[in-house]
Amino acid sequence: MSGFLSMGGYASSVWPAVALTFGIIAWNIVAARRSFAAARAEARRRIAAGDPS
Amino acid sequence: MTPRRRRLVLVLAILAGVAIAGTLALQAFRENVMFFFDPTQVAKGEAPKGERFRLGGMVEKGSVVREPGKLEVQFVVTDFQRSVPVHYAGVLPDLFREGQGVVAHGKLGADGVFTADEVLAKHDENYMPPEVTRSLKSPAQPAGSARPSTPAVAPQG
Amino acid sequence: MDWTWFHRFGSPPHLYGLAGRLVPWFAWPAALAIAAGLYGGLVLAPPDYQQGDGFRIIYVHAPSAWLSLMAYTWMAVAAAIGLVWRMKVAHAMAASCAPIGAWFTVAALCTGMLWGKPMWGTYWVWDPRLTAELVLLFLYLGYLGLRSAIEDPQRADRASAVLAVVGVVNVPIVRYSVEWWNSIHQAPSVMKFGKPTISWPMLTPLLIMFVGFTLLFLALVLVRVRGEILRRERQARWVSEVIAA
Numbered sequence: 001m002s003g004f005l006s007m008g009g010y011a012s013s014v015w016p017a018v019a020l021t022f023g024i025i026a027w028n029i030v031a032a033r034r035s036f037a038a039a040r041a042e043a044r045r046r047i048a049a050g051d052p053s
Numbered sequence: 054m055t056p057r058r059r060r061l062v063l064v065l066a067i068l069a070g071v072a073i074a075g076t077l078a079l080q081a082f083r084e085n086v087m088f089f090f091d092p093t094q095v096a097k098g099e100a101p102k103g104e105r106f107r108l109g110g111m112v113e114k115g116s117v118v119r120e121p122g123k124l125e126v127q128f129v130v131t132d133f134q135r136s137v138p139v140h141y142a143g144v145l146p147d148l149f150r151e152g153q154g155v156v157a158h159g160k161l162g163a164d165g166v167f168t169a170d171e172v173l174a175k176h177d178e179n180y181m182p183p184e185v186t187r188s189l190k191s192p193a194q195p196a197g198s199a200r201p202s203t204p205a206v207a208p209q210g
Numbered sequence: 211m212d213w214t215w216f217h218r219f220g221s222p223p224h225l226y227g228l229a230g231r232l233v234p235w236f237a238w239p240a241a242l243a244i245a246a247g248l249y250g251g252l253v254l255a256p257p258d259y260q261q262g263d264g265f266r267i268i269y270v271h272a273p274s275a276w277l278s279l280m281a282y283t284w285m286a287v288a289a290a291i292g293l294v295w296r297m298k299v300a301h302a303m304a305a306s307c308a309p310i311g312a313w314f315t316v317a318a319l320c321t322g323m324l325w326g327k328p329m330w331g332t333y334w335v336w337d338p339r340l341t342a343e344l345v346l347l348f349l350y351l352g353y354l355g356l357r358s359a360i361e362d363p364q365r366a367d368r369a370s371a372v373l374a375v376v377g378v379v380n381v382p383i384v385r386y387s388v389e390w391w392n393s394i395h396q397a398p399s400v401m402k403f404g405k406p407t408i409s410w411p412m413l414t415p416l417l418i419m420f421v422g423f424t425l426l427f428l429a430l431v432l433v434r435v436r437g438e439i440l441r442r443e444r445q446a447r448w449v450s451e452v453i454a455a
Contacts (some may be wrong), residue, residue: 039437146331
């Protein structure tokens with residue numbers, strides 16, 4: 001296990017690269033859902049206000 | 054022509070124009086875009102004289118000479134046609150090996166020796182496990198028999 | 211030729227519904243493939259004969275770079291369709307690609323730097339491949355900046371679409387930079403004609419990663435495009451029907 005974590009001496013390159021990529025994947029999932037939710041909330045607000053423009 | 058077709062032609066014309074302009078620009082700046090010059094180009098005098106440039110090629114097998122106790126190292130960069138001797142004092146990257154690609158940044162002296170202040174390793178597009186290369190390169194030798202110059206396995210074991 | 215599929219695809223409520231139904235079909239296989247590819251790449255694949263375990267960065271670097279180019283190509287094609295056919299959903303599609311593509315360009319650049327430091331001996335050099343990928347990031351940022359600078363959504367769509375179409379010339383430059391010019395970056399091992407120059411136990415997880423990232427991109431784009439369609443269809447009756455439901 002420690003051999004796996006040390007990545008043959010390249011731990012300081014491999015793990016930050018993996019962490020960064022998965023951080024970006026996670027952020028993209030959150031951001032895409034937020035963007036859609038915001039658009040839907042805005043549409044709902046407009047409809048509730050009876051303003052179709 | 055319908056408006057839609059006109060827009061289609063316009064978009065294609067813009068695209069063609071940019072592509073042609075880009076091709077011409079890149080052709081014109083070909084030398085400037087070249088990240089490095091190989092020894093044949095240096096021999097032909099294509100590399101800038103008296104100025105810093107990058108020299109790229111293979112580290113010739115058996116050419117690496119280290120000064121004991123010092124950082125200084127000498128080796129020969131070759132493209133299998135011509136070769137250029139290189140002098141460098143500094144830390145070498147992990148992938149610096151004899152028989153592997155290298156890009157050195159520095160100046161070519163009047164004596165034909167290239168004095169580098171930066172040496173980068175350039176690896177090739179081949180990826181394989183260590184066992185495969187051993188059997189590929191030396192079918193007669195038993196696996197694990199060390200070759201004198203290049204370590205078959207990555208330094209970190 | 212029958213073009214009804216094209217017009218149906220161009221209908222906002224149709225695409226809105228279709229995208230919503232398709233998301234899970236891309237998202238879950240994407241999660242599965244990325245998990246499998248990561249396990250295969252970090253655990254099962256053997257170390258490289260030159261780079262040891264350091265080469266494993268390829269399993270996040272290459273798929274990120276692939277996604278960054280794929281997203282730009284999609285964006286440019288969608289933008290061109292939007293310009294020529296004045297199709298709202300095409301502009302919505304183009305606008306959805308940009309933030310995703312920009313983020314994965316950052317991922318490709320940063321993971322490449324982390325790879326370059328131990329292997330080449332430097333984080334960054336002004337090499338054709340590296341520079342072209344950086345230009346790709348600036349194209350994405352320019353596209354996003356232009357959109358946010360123009361208030362009127364229709365004008366923002368058209369202006370940014372022209373930028374997207376013009377910038378597409380950079381995509382082949384990124385791809386072929388390592389072949390046209392001397393570059394420190396190695397030539398492609400997978401994305402080329404002929405036999406891959408990477409051994410099968412190493413290639414299999416990488417291919418699974420490519421599939422996973424492609425599916426991930428499609429899932430992300432479909433989620434975003436629904437929001438972009440809603441923003442463009444403020445007055446449409448179908449929106450109030452869909453939202454009320």
